[in-house]
Amino acid sequence: MTEFDPPLQDMRFTLDAIAGVDRLFKLPIYRDISQDLTNSILEEAGRLARDVMAPANRPGDRQGARLLDGEVSTPEGYCKAYQSYVEGNWNSLPFDPDYGGQGLPWVLAVAIQELFSSANMSLGLCPLLTQSAIELIQAHGSESQKHAFLPPLIAGHWTGTMTMTEPQAGSDVGAIRTRAVRDENSYRLFGQKIFISYGDHDLAENILHMVLARTDDAPTGSKGLSLFIVPKWLPREDGTLGEKNDVRCTSLEHKLGIHGSPTCAMAYGDRDGAVAYLVGEENRGMEYMFTMMNSARLGIGAQGVGVAERAYQQARRFAFERVQGKRVGDQGDGAPVAIIHHPDVRRMLMTMKATTEAARALVYYTATAIDLSRNLPDRTAREDSRINTLDLLTPVAKAWASDAACRVTSLGIQVHGGMGYIEETGAAQHFRDARITPIYEGTNGIQAFDLIRRKIMRHQGRPAWAFLHKVRETTKVMDKERGEDLNVIRRSLEEACEAFEQATDWLVDTWNERPLEAAAGATPYLNLLGTLAGGWLLAEGARKSAAISARNDAEDSENSYYFSKLRTARFFADNILPASEAYAAAAIRGSAAITDIPEDFFC
Known part of the structure; x- marks a missing residue:
């Protein structure tokens, strides 16, 4: 398994240019926070992830947790890594200073969850659940419970x-x-x-x-x-x-x-x-537990991004090292080349890269809505951020990002070819680890049903229309911008918007009279929304990358990065976003083949 390289540049870009964390710095509660501070925090978290957590990942997979004489032991290196996590005060980032927290934005904590999940998903799960438990007690516990339980949980001494x-x-x-x-x-x-x-x-x-x-x-x-x-x-x-x-x-x-x-x-x-x-x-236990579950669901989305990033890094490195076959079009005795030169390998790597970056953007954008929904001074604005962004996109971030992790890690094995199927390379571990993410904290089918029932139809479809309006505002702006890549991205977004509008019209018209039929289309509808959201957020990043490059005020390495953001968004628009129409068709027309089949058909 290759070493982990924290993707700090893309994390910073996603936070700043796509999630819009600068909006948070204007709020009174975050007045002492700056971009320089968040960058420093990310760099320190990256060092901990790379140097302490990641080295324990592969041995932990081989050794596993053990139960002996009634006592559970974690793998070698886990205790040391967790102690470093506690000593660095990482668990306390987003929590109330009255109980020992640092009062930093939740979106920053979610980004760090991604880093730790990339480095060591098994170990990163422990603090993810602890932070969700803190959220539960903070929201619903008594004052005595808060004073007794929150300080040691926030410090990480308890989990x-x-x-x-x-x-x-x-x-x-x-x-x-x-x-x-x-x-x-x-x-x-x-x-x-x-x-x-x-x-x-x-x-x-x-x-x-x-x-x-x-x-x-x-x-x-x-x-x-x-x-x-x-x-x-x-x-x-x-x-x-x-x-x-x-x-x-x-x-x-x-x-x-x-x-x-x-x-x-x-x-x-x-x-x-x-x-x-x-x-x-x-x-009222289930009501309270939803506070913990929703926090954990967004964390699972970050997990999916993390393990997808790790799989992409390993596949990319392998593609440059593995020499096999001639370059397409070479004549005669052309020398073998690294597999990065083969078109289908490049397609797989671009699919991995674009999908991972879209999922990262979706998770960060959703996490920013936590901070806005709690801290915006205007109540109406807080409610809008909660209902039309946080509530709407949390099940999508969990389900779409975790499904994406399974696709990306599977492609990582494929890039390795036969060696990917051999445990020695470590590529298979990423796929095995990722496969739990669509299952726990509510299976992705449950997320899809929750999306259409609680998040959309409870409000008669309004959150979906509000989201569609945001995407169309972006396409209107892009219509005035120059550049072939941006034009292609805009047209693909417009087609995806049409598909989403049709599917949402159908959902609103169908839900009250034929809820079973609507539920049968819930998963393709969620996939449609996730794909559209990913394409939209990458488009926002592409617009800003193109503007920065046009100003010619960036270093060569930065210009190369911004060009990559533009081309990645173009790849998503050409190769992934067109699936929106298929998802819409499945949501609208596919239900009959599900609900009309008698049970004995499966016997």
Whole structure:
């Protein structure tokens, strides 16, 4: 496996020119933050990712997490890397200074999640979940819970988990059976959970489980779930750790990928019951858990970008080193050339590059909406940013970026040819690691249904129309700009906008009368929106790159970079964005072939 080179130039460009973080610097809460500061933070994070986290990635895949005598150990190098992460205060970046946070923008924290996922996806998953748990407690915990739990979580001394899944209750959380019994000032939990990432480990001194459970008198289904904080070690009033709670890891899952991340089966209440602290009110647990889930979903999108970037870097390097075959058009005894000269290899590499950069732009643009929706001075503007950008694009960022990661890492294997299928090169690890991202934090089919039901049709289609308006504003501006590449990009965007408009018209007209038919088209509709969003954001980057190059005020290396941004957007417009029309057709016409087939057809 090749070394990891943090893509800092593209990250900075995406933050500045596409996500528009300069808008944040104008807000009072971020008045002390500058572009120079964010660049310095990215550089330091890049060093940690490259020099400390990345070297533990390959050994961690081979060794995996281990369970011995009831104790879980992470692979060699993980504890040292995590300690460096804690000592650098990286976990605290976006959180409230009153509890030990640094109060920096969330979009910067998401960009750093990408870096750490690129370097070591298995290890980067642990702080990603911890930050999501912090969000949950910050939003819904009591004052005493915030003061007791937030400082050690924000510092990284404690970690957090999302604890929902049970053997009989995967995506159907309403089938959860874990019981919560009232016990004076707390509760006692009894039940089994599975697929709990970092449910137990040796990285931190304590673990807080965010557990969905059901009180004895609760209603059936998801409306009867409550949310509890269950510590591994019970904290005393002075904050020190006391006795071990009635919680244990019973086994570790043997997974396709992310071997270094311990995925645990957990038992709560083998003896007297696990001491648990209710968050908020009973029977509102699923509502609270969505805060953690939405934070994690955007983090999974960043994971997808990270692992895609790592696969692209390795495939690109291999393509320059691997010599095989003559250049197309060479006559006679032409010498063999590196495979980078072969057209289909170049096509694959450009697909990897363009897809990864589009996914990065989508994730950063969505993350910027977190900061705007919380901190814009005008309430209407905050609501617009939340409903029409953050809520709309979060399921798209999670699903489209994670699906993109699977495509990109698969192409990475293909570029390597037969060597890609051999574990020795490490190319296969990226694909194996990426394959979980479309599954956890809600499968991508769930993301698609959430998109059309909660994010679009709850508002009678308005968020989709608002998004389409933004894209068309860009095409109007581009109509006045010169350059063949920009003209081609604009025309492709206009065609994709037409496809999205048709699909959205159909969705709005169909949803109330034929919801099953609309749901059958949800995934192609999400893919349509993700593809359009990726093409639009790359187009914005291409416009700004062309303007900078035209001013001739950049160094040669920078001009080369800006030219690459223009050509990458052109490639996306020519080779990927045209799929928008196919996605629209599948969303509109494809449902009958899904809903009209009887179940025995599959027998």
